Amino acid sequence: MTKHLTKQHSASRHAFRTAVSAFALVGLAATLPSAQAEDTSWASYELAPPIEASDIETWSEYVTMPDGTQIAVTVYLPADRAEDETFPSLVRITRYLRAVYGQPLESMIPMRRYVGNGYAYVAMDVRGTGASTGRWSVPWSPEEVADYDVILDWIAAQDWSNGDTGTLGGSYEGGAAEMAATTGNDTLRAVMPMFSAFDVFADVSAPGGVRNSSFFERWTGFNSAIDANAYDFTVLPVDDVSLPAAITSHQYNGNIYDTVMAMHFRDDYVIPDAAIEADKNSPHAYIEELEASGLPFYGLTGWYDSSFLTGSIKRFLTIDTPGSRLTIGPWKHGAPLDVTPRGGNPATSFDLVGEAIRYFDEYLADVDTGMDAEAPVHYYTMVENAWKAADTWPPEAETETLYFGDDAALSDAACEGALSDAYTVDYSTGTTLASRWGMLAVDPMALDNIHPEGSPVLSYTAPPLSEDTEVTGHPEIFLYLTSDQADGQFFVYLEDVAPDGSAAYVTEGVLAGIQRQTSEAPYETVGPYHSFLQEDAAILSEDEPVLLNFSMFPTSYLFQEGHSIRIVLTGADVDNFEPPETPPANWDVYRCSEFPTRVELPVIR
Known part of the structure; x- marks a missing residue:
C-alpha cells in the first residue's frame, strides 16, 4: 500500500x-x-465548499x-x-x-x-x-x-x-x-x-x-x-x-x-x-x-x-x-x-x-x-x-400529425391517392462529428444548417406556425416506401426553419430497414420497439410499399411563431455510421391517403 x-x-x-x-x-x-x-438548476441547496x-x-x-x-x-x-x-x-x-x-x-x-x-x-x-x-x-x-x-x-x-x-x-x-x-x-x-x-x-x-x-x-x-x-x-x-x-x-x-x-x-x-x-x-x-x-x-x-x-x-x-x-x-x-x-x-x-x-x-x-x-x-x-x-415521462401531450404532401410540403391532412417521391441515397451525406454522435469530442456541436440548400436529401416543410408550439416527448415517424435494395439505413431529422430560411437541428431518428418489424418490448419504453433479432428480420420490397415505424429521440423544444417544422430524410450519415456495402438504393417514398407517410408530434399547449 x-x-x-x-x-x-x-x-x-x-x-x-x-x-x-x-x-x-x-x-x-x-x-x-x-x-x-x-x-x-431549479433547486437551491446549500453546499460546503x-x-x-x-x-x-x-x-x-x-x-x-x-x-x-x-x-x-x-x-x-x-x-x-x-x-x-x-x-x-x-x-x-x-x-x-x-x-x-x-x-x-x-x-x-x-x-x-x-x-x-x-x-x-x-x-x-x-x-x-x-x-x-x-x-x-x-x-x-x-x-x-x-x-x-x-x-x-x-x-x-x-x-x-x-x-x-x-x-x-x-x-x-x-x-x-x-x-x-x-x-x-x-x-x-x-x-x-x-x-x-x-x-x-x-x-x-x-x-x-x-x-x-x-x-x-x-x-x-x-x-x-x-x-x-x-x-x-x-x-x-x-x-x-x-x-x-x-x-x-x-x-x-x-x-x-x-x-x-x-x-x-x-x-x-x-x-x-x-x-x-x-x-x-x-x-x-x-x-x-x-x-x-x-x-x-x-x-x-x-x-x-x-x-x-x-x-x-x-x-x-x-x-x-x-x-x-x-x-x-x-x-x-x-x-x-x-x-x-x-x-x-x-x-x-x-x-x-x-x-x-x-x-x-x-x-x-x-x-x-x-x-x-x-x-x-x-x-x-x-x-x-x-x-x-x-410525475412521469413523457408528460401528457396532444398528438399533432403532419403528412408528407405535394411540393415537398407537410400538411395536417393527407392528399388523396398513392403518390410517391423518388430519392436516390447518397453515401456522402453526413452530419459531421460535431453531432449528437460525437461523444468523444468536447468541441461545440453544430446544430445549425446541417442540411444546407442543395444537399442530397429529401425534405418536407410545413407552413409557418401561427403560434408558439412546444413539442415535448418522442416524435414518431410512419414511413412508407419501396427500395431496390433489401436493406438500408434510414435517418429522419426534425428541424426548425426560421423566417430567414436558416434551419436548426432539433432531433432525429434512425432505423435499419431490415429491422423494421415491431414487437413487444422486454422493458418499459416509449414508441415502437424493434427486437433486432435475426428471426424478426424483414427485407425491403421493390414492388410493394412497406412501413417503417419508429420513434425519433425525444426532445422538448419550443417552435416559435412564424417558424416552420421540417422533416428531412436521408439514407446515410457517413461521418458516424458506416454505409451499407450495397450500391446506393433507389427509394420511392409514398404519401397520400393509401400510404400516409407522416410524423406524429407530441404537442403541449
Whole structure:
C-alpha cells in the first residue's frame, strides 16, 4: 500500500489535458460557471465548499479478487479526520484511469467537493485497465461486475467507512454504477448512472439497428492507448514495482470495435473466449435484480446525449423503485456544454456535482434535502429556456400529425391517392462529428444548417406556425416506401426553419430497414420497439410499399411563431455510421391517403 498526505506528494505536476474525453471526465465541466448558459438548476441547496487540496489524505492500494486479479483503488479522505470518524463512501468505477500520474489534487474539483461535503471518495480501475491486472473483454463483463461486489465489501470493512456506499459516474462509469446494483451488495444505498445505457445494443452498439461504427472505432483506439499506458496522460501507479506487469496483462484485452462490427443482429453478439451470452453485459438483462435491490436510481442525461438518452428514460420507466429520478437537460454527452439550438455552446451552468451531492445527501447520508418531495422528472424546454417538472415521462401531450404532401410540403391532412417521391441515397451525406454522435469530442456541436440548400436529401416543410408550439416527448415517424435494395439505413431529422430560411437541428431518428418489424418490448419504453433479432428480420420490397415505424429521440423544444417544422430524410450519415456495402438504393417514398407517410408530434399547449 502506498499512503501519503497531499502536502507530501512529490510527483511532477505535468500538464493534464482536462478535456480529452467526456467519458473520463463527466462532471468536471459542471464546475465551470457560464454567464451565458441558462440551464442553472431549479433547486437551491446549500453546499460546503471544496476541501483544500492540502487537507486531503489520499493513498492507493491493491485489493485481491478471488481469482487473484489485483484491483487498484485510490482513497480520498479529510486529512484532519478524527481517529474514530467514519464516512459514507462514493465509489467511481472506471476503465478511464482511477487517478492520473502527476495530476495535482487542486484540479480534481469534483472529488474535492465530495470530500468537502462529508464523503469518502474511492476510485477503482476495473480489471484489465489502469493499474489493475487482468484482462478486459467487454464492458461490464460478469467477471468485472463480480469485482464491484468485492470492492464494495472491502470499502465497508475499512475503519474510515460507516458501512454505506453509493455508486456514481457517467457513460461507462454510469453503466458500472448501475451494474453494481445487480450484485445484491447490502452496503449499496443509492446509485447515480449519468449519460449511460440501459439496453446496450439499442442504446450504444447499434441504435436503430445501425452499427455505431465511428464511435466504436475512436473509442477502441482511445481505450487501447490508455490500456497500454501510452496516452497523453498516464495512470497513477499503486507502488513502485507493480505497474509494468499490470500493463503487460492488458495486451490481451478485447477489441470492442471488431466485436460490434461483426454484429448485424442482437443475437450475433458472441464474444470470443468470454463466458457471456447476448445482452448479459447490459443492465436491462437484470431488471429483476435491479428492482429487487429497492435502491433509488437517478438517471441524468441530455437531449443530445447520443442514443444514451433513451437508455436513461427506459431505466426510469422500468426500474420503479422509491426515490428514482430522471433529469434531462440541454446537453450533449457528459454535459460540458449547453447546446440549445441557436443558443451557441456556452459551458453548462447546471451544477452536476452539486446535484449529485444533493441526491446522495438525501438517499445515502439521510439528510432531508427536499429532493424526495420534488416531482421525480425534470426536463428542460429548449428555446423557452425553462426547467419543468413532471410525475412521469413523457408528460401528457396532444398528438399533432403532419403528412408528407405535394411540393415537398407537410400538411395536417393527407392528399388523396398513392403518390410517391423518388430519392436516390447518397453515401456522402453526413452530419459531421460535431453531432449528437460525437461523444468523444468536447468541441461545440453544430446544430445549425446541417442540411444546407442543395444537399442530397429529401425534405418536407410545413407552413409557418401561427403560434408558439412546444413539442415535448418522442416524435414518431410512419414511413412508407419501396427500395431496390433489401436493406438500408434510414435517418429522419426534425428541424426548425426560421423566417430567414436558416434551419436548426432539433432531433432525429434512425432505423435499419431490415429491422423494421415491431414487437413487444422486454422493458418499459416509449414508441415502437424493434427486437433486432435475426428471426424478426424483414427485407425491403421493390414492388410493394412497406412501413417503417419508429420513434425519433425525444426532445422538448419550443417552435416559435412564424417558424416552420421540417422533416428531412436521408439514407446515410457517413461521418458516424458506416454505409451499407450495397450500391446506393433507389427509394420511392409514398404519401397520400393509401400510404400516409407522416410524423406524429407530441404537442403541449
